[in-house]
Amino acid sequence: MYGDDVGENADEINDVDDVQFQVQSQLMIGEECSKNDDPKGALAAFNKAISLDPSCDMAWFNRGVLLEAQQDARGARQAFQICLDVNPNHAPATANLCILLERIGDESGAYEMSTRALDFYPGHPAIMEVRERCSGSETTKAMEEMTQVVTTDSFKEEDMNTAMEEMGVDDMNAVLEEAVYHDLDENKNLDIDELRSAAEVVAATENIQEKIELVQPVTQSIPQEPENTVREEIVQESSNSSVDLDALVEEATEYIRNGDPASGLKTLKPYLKNEAANHAPSWRIAGGAMARLDLDEHAISALEHAQKLDPSSAKGWFNLGSVKQRLGYLEDAGTCYASALREDPNYIKPAIKWSETSRAINDIEGYLTAATVVATLEPNNPIKMELIITLIELAEGESEVLELASGLPPTLPAGPDLASNALALLGDGQTELHARAHSAMNNHVESVTLWKALIQTEKTNPILWRGLSKSLRAAGDVETSERCRMKADSLEKVGEISNDQIQEKVSQPNQIEPIPQVAAPEIPDLQQQNNANELLLTPVDKKPETEIVVESNPQVDLAKAALDVQQNSLVSEQFKNPVSNSIANQDISWYNQGVALIEAGKYSEALSCFDRALPSFANDDEMVIRILNGRGNAFYYLENYPACVESYHQAMLIRPEDVRGKTLYNMGTAYAEMERYQDSIKCFEQAIPRGLNKEEIKRTKDQIRRCNILLKEQNKKLKK
CATH class of the missing domain: 1.25.40.10 (Tetratricopeptide repeat domain)
Structure with missing residues (x-):
């Protein structure tokens, strides 16, 4: 039988992909080229991003904008459509596509797209006008009816064959159509690198279209949440079916474990609309497969449906949170991680991720809750020390989190209680943090004792003298406090610059190409x-500092x-x-x-x-x-x-x-x-x-x- 713990490597989704660093770099380069009025450089960068990650909606959108500006309506339409297939909630793509469809004569499509666009831009005048003009029209124009722009540049046939073979592409016409935008040196001749670049984009286009054809019908078949009585009838009917859904889930999970999410999704796809419509594990694994195909918005739809069917799955909540975090929906991701911990209080992974997302959005209460769970379940995790420092800083009223947050949550404990919690996590010892915690708890005698003990081992450390000064002042000994402050000031002014012989053996760097x-x-x-x-x-x-330092x-x-x-x-x-x-x-x-x-x-x-x-x-x-x-x-x-x-x-x-x-x-x-x-x-x-x-x-x-x-x-x- 299939259980929630099956396929731990397969059904837990990572939120960071190394390729995404390269993709983001290309997006930045493309945007910079656009700002500098270099459309050719911008298009090259966005094409590279698409080749690296065919599911990058922003790369497709930017490509569509550039192709439309170059009067390639067919290429722009394809790019906007792929952008929306990858991310149905990409608002700018809906607006651009609705206007483009009207311009090329597809009034029926323009009306449908304007309706979608108005969900994102309610009352937008230009979109409203398109909707009014195209209302009731049945005029359509298929992609195949649009004029293709094919390069007239020369090329060597053997270079074309080599490029197509290397990229796994069979459609030469598609490569020639794409090659219009890859003659970077503008010499009217396509060399092998330019043909490879064009074939690479064609391969990426075919790749994403295959994924969309696989995934889109699945997410479109997600049923509306039925009434309880109807759901019970469906579940009962499914249980009496001859299809062993648990076995199918096991099979799909194995495919995902082996790095073949597409086959895993294909295994489940025929049954998701009917037999598995209300089988939570099927939808959970289907959502995991979609995430591994980099179709995150579709994955969210599937995973949300799975969690509606079975809210008790901690791993389901974790996976949903991971995909949302990957897309930057940090507040929603935190809610999912909290739900995962609600279902399984000993589940360390959502606790770690919840602490990260909470800190990123300055959710103090969420961070303290999540980090406390981490410190309890995994005492050696670095988050524990981070939590201790945050608790002490909150107690002292100096936390950076406090400066960034719009207000403190009403349930945040008082300063001494926060410091007491920090001290409990620290355990026994004599460190700066112990001394600061005692100060924040108003245990000034103990704090002074600790600062003095620390100074005995580091008499020239101005931080320790300043800490002692604060504790003495809080304890009422203003005169001694002032002497300690002056001592700290004098130590900070002391700086000795010594002569040094700097020499080091140079290791061979790990480079892509040899150093000139x-x-x-x-x-x-x-x-x-x-x-x-x-x-x-x-x-x-x-000299006056002219550079802003972060x-x-x-x-x-x-x-x-x-x-x-x-x-x-x-x-x-x-x-x-x-x-x-x-x-x-x-x-x-x-x-x-x-x-x-x-x-x-x-x-x-x-x-x-x-x-x-x-x-x-x-x-x-x-x-x-x-x-x-x-x-x-x-x-x-x-x-x-x-x-x-x-x-x-x-x-x-x-x-x-x-x-x-x-x-x-x-x-x-x-x-x-x-x-x-x-x-x-x-x-x-x-x-x-x-x-x-x-x-x-x-x-x-x-x-x-x-x-x-x-x-x-x-x-x-x-x-x-």
Whole structure:
């Protein structure tokens, strides 16, 4: 028999797909090209997104807009229709398609589409006019009746055959029609790469149309929720049927486990409208198959129907929440995860995801509930420490969540109760968090005792002196509190910059294409490095900061010092908006694409783009520095820290006197990842006088403190 626990790998849906990072990068590139009046570049980017993910509704929509602007009504109609087949709730596609259908003479289709569009845009004048003009018309125009635009460019027959074979395409006319938009060099000749690009889009189109033909009839057959009496009759009839639905579900689940969701859905499809109309497991597995086919809106419809039939399925709620989270419906996803926990209080996965979505939308109450479940079920989960810090910050009234939320929920406990909960989760110990929790609980004597004990081990830590100052003030000892505050201020002003020899063995980076060696700066020898570091020690005047810094939330738990060093990187902040007087559009495009890919999380691809950009700027020091820093950032995210340090250092050697604090900060973070804490501390110290703002300096000093702690522990181990 089929049970809810069958096919755990098959019926639990992941919300993140690695391909989506690449897709989002192409969408960003396409939108940027559109803004810069580069429709050909934009279309190429959207076509690439479609090739990567044929179910990307936004890529199809943007392609439709561009094709319509180029007077290709047939191509635009197909793109808008596929967009709506993938996502029936894509409002802009309904509006664009209704106007396009009227223009090409399909008045019946225009009327139907205008009716759908008005659900999204009630009373919109243009859509209302289309609806009025087309009302009652039976005039239609099928896609086949529309004029095809076929390329007249020349090509080699063997290249065409090769491209079609590689992409698994049989329809040459379809490739020729698509190839109109792939002659990127405009030489009226289609080379093998351009034919491959066209065939790739044709293959993606055929792929998504096959999926739609499989899935659409299934979701259209979802019955309206019947009355209880009618449902009972149907269920009884199904149970007496000769079809073993549970066995079919087992078979479909096995297909999904083996990576063949289409066959799994085909197994169930003939029975979903009748025999399995009210069989929740069938619809649940069908919805999971649709999600794996990347047809998320259809998957939601199927999963919602399954949950109406059987609200007690915790995994059903989890799957529904996962698909909604993947589409960005975070509030709805949180409701689903809460329902999953209601049905199974020991189900850890929805608790983890609920805590993530709640935090993302600043749902304080939801976050506290979900994170508490995680901390209870899985005490070693990092969310527990995150919860402890959040509880203490809420109790202190300093939480970032409080700043972002529109108001506190009325059921939120008082500050001392929140701190008490945090202390219970922390357990016994003597840390900053223990001291802060006692302060928030108004246990000032205990708090002062803890701060003093911590200071005995770290007498030069200004954070500890400031914590003691606050506790003493709260306890009524204002005079001693003021002395401690002054001590903290004096410690923060003390900064020692030491000379450092920065050298590191360079690992071979994991690249898509070889690095063009001719443009890369030479690897510095020891004397060059020493000279550069001597220049770094030269005092510099602070320059006004012109770059907006997006600050992450550093962890402050001493027990998590190593993790804190990793999480407080400025890597993503230092190489945006390049400016150069000698940049050609094509040259800078590789750099810009590298930046976009970094932001999209595709670090190997970004590295390749930076390497392509490098040869073009041999005489432009500013851009070489930016590109090398970009390579360093990419290596950092790839966890190739020796190569990261080397790339940053190559950038430093070009203009040592102009090295920015952020570069040194990032280099220090990379050294910390390699557990070279002494080198890390020196980089952080050198970063402070080089253009960091007040908040960044505070973060840098926190990093120095953490690395000092880790260095002490490292030295202790070496002495044993």
